Amino acid sequence: DTGVSQDPRHKITKRGQNVTFRCDPISEHNRLYWYRQTLGQGPEFLTYFQNEAQLEKSRLLSDRFSAERPKGSFSTLEIQRTEQGDSAMYLCASSLFVRKNTEAFFGQGTRLTVV
Amino acid sequence: EDQVTQSPEALRLQEGESSSLNCSYTVSGLRGLFWYRQDPGKGPEFLFTLYSAGEEKEKERLKATLTKKESFLHITAPKPEDSATYLCAVQATLTQGGSEKLVFGKGTKLTVNP
Numbered sequence: 639d640t641g642v643s644q645d646p647r648h649k650i651t652k653r654g655q656n657v658t659f660r661c662d663p664i665s666e667h668n669r670l671y672w673y674r675q676t677l678g679q680g681p682e683f684l685t686y687f688q689n690e691a692q693l694e695k696s697r698l699l700s701d702r703f704s705a706e707r708p709k710g711s712f713s714t715l716e717i718q719r720t721e722q723g724d725s726a727m728y729l730c731a732s733s734l735f736v737r738k739n740t741e742a743f744f745g746q747g748t749r750l751t752v753v
Numbered sequence: 754e755d756q757v758t759q760s761p762e763a764l765r766l767q768e769g770e771s772s773s774l775n776c777s778y779t780v781s782g783l784r785g786l787f788w789y790r791q792d793p794g795k796g797p798e799f800l801f802t803l804y805s806a807g808e809e810k811e812k813e814r815l816k817a818t819l820t821k822k823e824s825f826l827h828i829t830a831p832k833p834e835d836s837a838t839y840l841c842a843v844q845a846t847l848t849q850g851g852s853e854k855l856v857f858g859k860g861t862k863l864t865v866n867p
Contacts, residue, residue, distance in 0.1 A: 642796075669853070680757070680840050680857030681797065694852055729796050741787065742855065744796035 642745035663732030776841030
């Protein structure tokens with residue numbers, strides 16, 4: 639399968655714990671995005687990378703959230719001191735940018751439940 | 754601020770009953786309008802990109818159209834397997850203060866009964 643891969647698919651954690659999610663983009667794609675989706679809502683943008691550089695962050699991305707993309711390949715999204723309001727589906731997407739951006743393709747998401 | 758409003762929120766059709774979903778948008782300058790399909794518990798699946806008013810794209814029973822203020826997703830003779838949530842998103846032009854992010858609507862949940 640050459641699509642966007644996310645791990646884990648589901649995560650249950652206790653409030654106050656730290657969690658980390660991983661995203662492997664489509665291999666030739668140089669852009670990687672993180673979105674968050676809650677029930678009944680559309681995805682909301684969190685941040686994106688071009689290669690290893692984090693170029694944009696949403697105001698939604700509090701200082702408890704950090705994302706990395708070392709070497710411009712896979713990416714990780716870490717949430718520190720989780721809160722119940724962090725419960726959501728975390729979606730990763732990737733695209734190819736060469737003078738013009740192609741469509742973003744999404745992974746299956748990581749469903750986070752904070753209890 | 755860029756906004757996307759989709760209607761209706763939910764739509765129930767009989768198999769073979771054609772209909773349209775609406776996506777109204779407000780954006781400083783449109784770089785692209787995107788349609789995605791999302792099945793329960795899964796990530797959005799890309800369907801179409803439209804770039805300028807008057808553009809149309811088709812894929813099987815789906816046809817997307819674009820005007821300066823809205824886009825329609827027409828579903829012709831739908832089948833039960835077309836049941837899903839259909840999401841619309843816009844991307845603003847960078848020269849008008851836009852960013853690389855997609856701004857999504859809340860989606861239309863389509864149910865097609867056999």
